[in-house]
Amino acid sequence: MLLDDADYMDRALHVAARGRGLTSPNPLVGAVVVSPDGVVVGSGYHRRAGEPHAEIHALRSAGVAARGATLFSTLEPCCHTGRTGPCVDRIVKAGVARVVIGVEDPHPQVHGEGIRFLREHGIAVTVGVREAEATRMNLPFFIHTQRGRPLVMMKVALTRDGYVAEAPGVRSAITAERAGHDSHSLRAEFDAVGVGSETVLVDDPELTARAVHRARPLTRVIFDSRLRVPPTAAIFGTRDAGPIVIVTTKVTLAGSPDRAAALEANGARLLPAQVHDVTSALMMLGSEGVTSLLLEGGPTLHAAAWRAGVVDRVRIYVSPLAFGDKGVRWFETRSTVTEALEDLDVRMVGPDERTDGYVYRND
Numbered sequence: 634m635l636l637d638d639a640d641y642m643d644r645a646l647h648v649a650a651r652g653r654g655l656t657s658p659n660p661l662v663g664a665v666v667v668s669p670d671g672v673v674v675g676s677g678y679h680r681r682a683g684e685p686h687a688e689i690h691a692l693r694s695a696g697v698a699a700r701g702a703t704l705f706s707t708l709e710p711c712c713h714t715g716r717t718g719p720c721v722d723r724i725v726k727a728g729v730a731r732v733v734i735g736v737e738d739p740h741p742q743v744h745g746e747g748i749r750f751l752r753e754h755g756i757a758v759t760v761g762v763r764e765a766e767a768t769r770m771n772l773p774f775f776i777h778t779q780r781g782r783p784l785v786m787m788k789v790a791l792t793r794d795g796y797v798a799e800a801p802g803v804r805s806a807i808t809a810e811r812a813g814h815d816s817h818s819l820r821a822e823f824d825a826v827g828v829g830s831e832t833v834l835v836d837d838p839e840l841t842a843r844a845v846h847r848a849r850p851l852t853r854v855i856f857d858s859r860l861r862v863p864p865t866a867a868i869f870g871t872r873d874a875g876p877i878v879i880v881t882t883k884v885t886l887a888g889s890p891d892r893a894a895a896l897e898a899n900g901a902r903l904l905p906a907q908v909h910d911v912t913s914a915l916m917m918l919g920s921e922g923v924t925s926l927l928l929e930g931g932p933t934l935h936a937a938a939w940r941a942g943v944v945d946r947v948r949i950y951v952s953p954l955a956f957g958d959k960g961v962r963w964f965e966t967r968s969t970v971t972e973a974l975e976d977l978d979v980r981m982v983g984p985d986e987r988t989d990g991y992v993y994r995n996d
């Protein structure tokens with residue numbers, strides 16, 4: 634039975650998701666090969682950077698059945714020789730009659746060239762089937778390629794009366810175990826997780842992805858312009874989990890060489906920015922290959938990122954707890970932030986409510 638293009642693209646999107654957490658800095662890509670009578674005769678996904686692209690896996694699994702078939706790919710097939718050969722050559726050689734693409738590849742070396750090549754070789758091409766889903770699946774890749782900075786997801790745990798901590802300087806448990814595990818799974822999907830210096834001083838977090846599978850090291854970023862974080866912080870005992878990067882300033886480095894040396898001796902890599910500003914820090918991380926950053930707080934750092942317009946996704950957990958009058962407030966009310974979000978997904982995680990949303994911008 635012949636289904637719609639969108640149905641087969643859904644299948645390709647589903648297959649692409651198997652590479653989640655594995656492919657960075659490359660995008661997630663899935664492909665299916667469909668015979669003229671509508672049978673899926675091959676499928677594949679990109680498994681990790683440096684390995685064959687999804688289209689190649691799909692064509693290999695289809696074998697001779699690819700001749701005269703339609704190839705559905707969530708992303709435009711590449712036309713340049715990177716670590717693997719160009720996919721468009723292989724598609725032409727396989728005798729595919731038609732290619733259906735989820736979204737054009739924003740990479741400067743592709744960007745419509747793959748589509749042009751296929752058409753020039755007599756292949757019918759349809760572009761933009763399930764485009765929103767195909768883009769959202771690779772938001773880190775799109776943002777990093779187009780803006781040079783990582784995708785930023787702001788994550789917070791709030792009490793029902795809007796607090797992030799019981800009192801200033803007090804390490805506070807807000808959500809229950811299920812949400813804790815859920816947050817660790819989220820960390821596992823990101824290239825990096827980041828916090829402000831005050832959060833390290835108060836909570837002394839390890840910032841690892843515990844009790845979940847993580848195929849790659851997790852970069853931990855501390856935003857600490859004055860180098861206040863002590864070399865004895867718990868995070869320095871977890872160097873096996875991934876790099877520890879401290880974003881600071883050139884002025885601090887020059888003025889505090891001993892503090893800098895002590896942190897470096899304990900495994901930190903210092904990234905000195907010219908200016909003390911969250912966007913410059915993100916651009917530096919982007920140039921280091923970080924395509925996605927989970928920004929866990931606290932409120933001062935969240936406020937800086939939100940006001941600089943660099944937050945792309947938000948996750949808010951709200952627990953049934955209330956802290957009364959003495960708590961530390963988030964920088965905004967929950968409703969002010971959620972009103973700015975699209976594609977909201979609200980669900981319960983144990984006793985805590987979880988809201989996810991996106992900030993889409995066209996600038």
Ligand SMILES: NC(=O)c1ccc[n+]([C@@H]2O[C@H](COP(=O)([O-])OP(=O)(O)OC[C@H]3O[C@@H](n4cnc5c(N)ncnc54)[C@H](OP(=O)(O)O)[C@@H]3O)[C@@H](O)[C@H]2O)c1
Nearest residue numbers: 790797798829830831832856858911930931932933934937
């Ligand atoms: N419930 C939750 O989800 C959650 C999560 C995290 C933290 N917390 C709580 O939040 C509290 C700490 O929050 P906080 O707001 O006081 O501190 P914070 O946001 O953790 O850290 C703030 C510090 O980050 C540094 N920073 C570096 N670059 C920055 C930039 N570009 N913009 C802004 N700040 C930058 C600044 O210090 P320098 O100027 O010295 O660089 C600033 O003082 C703690 O109580 C912690 O327990 C709660």
